[in-house]
Amino acid sequence: MVHNERRKDYLLDRWVVIATERSRRPTDFAKQKKAQAAANVCPMCPGNEHMTPPAVLLYLKSNGEIVKDHDTDGLRHKNWLIRCVPNLYPAFSPPKTQSDQAHIMQSDDFGCAVGHHEVLVESPNHDEHPADAELPQLPRVVNAYVDRLRELSAKPYVKYVSIFRNHGLEAGASLSHAHSQVIATPFVPTIVEREIAASKNWWNQHKKCVFCDIMQRESKGPRLVLDNSSFVVFAPYASVHPMEFWIMPKKHAANMLNLTQTERKAFAEILKASLKALKDLVNDPPYNFGFHLALNRDAENCYHWHLEVYPCLAIWAGFEKNTGMYINTVTPETAAAELRKAITA
Ligand SMILES: [Zn+2]
Ligand SMILES: [Zn+2]
Numbered sequence: 412m413v414h415n416e417r418r419k420d421y422l423l424d425r426w427v428v429i430a431t432e433r434s435r436r437p438t439d440f441a442k443q444k445k446a447q448a449a450a451n452v453c454p455m456c457p458g459n460e461h462m463t464p465p466a467v468l469l470y471l472k473s474n475g476e477i478v479k480d481h482d483t484d485g486l487r488h489k490n491w492l493i494r495c496v497p498n499l500y501p502a503f504s505p506p507k508t509q510s511d512q513a514h515i516m517q518s519d520d521f522g523c524a525v526g527h528h529e530v531l532v533e534s535p536n537h538d539e540h541p542a543d544a545e546l547p548q549l550p551r552v553v554n555a556y557v558d559r560l561r562e563l564s565a566k567p568y569v570k571y572v573s574i575f576r577n578h579g580l581e582a583g584a585s586l587s588h589a590h591s592q593v594i595a596t597p598f599v600p601t602i603v604e605r606e607i608a609a610s611k612n613w614w615n616q617h618k619k620c621v622f623c624d625i626m627q628r629e630s631k632g633p634r635l636v637l638d639n640s641s642f643v644v645f646a647p648y649a650s651v652h653p654m655e656f657w658i659m660p661k662k663h664a665a666n667m668l669n670l671t672q673t674e675r676k677a678f679a680e681i682l683k684a685s686l687k688a689l690k691d692l693v694n695d696p697p698y699n700f701g702f703h704l705a706l707n708r709d710a711e712n713c714y715h716w717h718l719e720v721y722p723c724l725a726i727w728a729g730f731e732k733n734t735g736m737y738i739n740t741v742t743p744e745t746a747a748a749e750l751r752k753a754i755t756a
């Protein structure tokens with residue numbers, strides 16, 4: 412009898428069973444009817460700025476130029492291109508007093524969720540999601556990610572900044588307006604911490620970046636989806652989600668703070684192309700994406716930032732929740748081949 416393959420993640424101690432159902436192709440995941448967020452008044456659409464807290468960052472049009480600004484208490488700017496506001500129901504909230512910062516960790520198993528939680532409205536156009544975004548709107552979104560990363564990571568109590576996007580109701584987007592979220596935390600979250608620790612080990616043994624190695628290998632192999640001047644897109648060897656792919660910069664860097672304008676544009680282009688391929692292939696499926704990055708000086712050499720895209724095509728059920736081990740019904744090699752086909756189509 413032929414066994415399914417078990418594969419381990421490049422760095423994490425995380426295993427997946429690649430269990431391909433013979434007749435199941437990526438396109439079989441396409442749903443005809445999609446769950447939609449309730450169509451109430453959209454608090455992110457232009458004209459409804461008063462429905463949100465004052466913006467902490469705005470890109471405004473001014474004489475053909477873009478100027479950065481923010482709202483003040485009574486005033487809400489109009490005519491914005493990008494708008495970043497504090498979340499009305501934040502998971503992490505800023506310290507009000509000096510002593511709040513001392514309460515971040517009160518004991519081994521209790522602390523305060525001190526930090527920031529922001530909503531980044533990617534466009535004044537309700538439906539301008541990355542797969543359909545106009546260039547040059549998408550590089551503005553990338554600029555805003557970097558701006559928020561710079562400001563939040565400079566705060567003494569912030570140890571990590573998670574920048575992520577939920578697309579579609581089943582992926583957790585309760586509002587359908589194109590937006591991302593930014594959560595700054597007073598600790599490095601577990602998965603990133605483990606990736607950093609494993610990459611440090613690799614560095615100590617081999618004196619090189621493990622991600623640079625992974626990227627070189629994947630860019631010549633069957634899991635390559637697409638590349639351009641500055642980025643590589645590939646389906647990771649031990650993908651836990653059907654059709655999962657990662658975007659990795661060719662230039663080694665631990666985070667996005669020093670991305671040039673050319674690289675930001677190249678990132679926006681490859682993000683759009685790969686999300687468009689996913690959209691075309693599986694009828695605009697729900698997905699999550701999130702950046703992995705490192706802010707600590709001591710991770711500069713060993714860690715290499717990347718974006719991970721998780722299409723929501725399968726439900727994590729009893730086995731996954733109960734064991735932390737995963738079953739993926741699409742091989743990463745098939746996922747990459749189908750995405751490549753959708754890109755050239
Ligand atoms: Zn809207
Ligand atoms: Zn590297």
Ligand SMILES: [Zn+2]
Pocket residue numbers: 606703717719
């Ligand atoms: Zn990662």
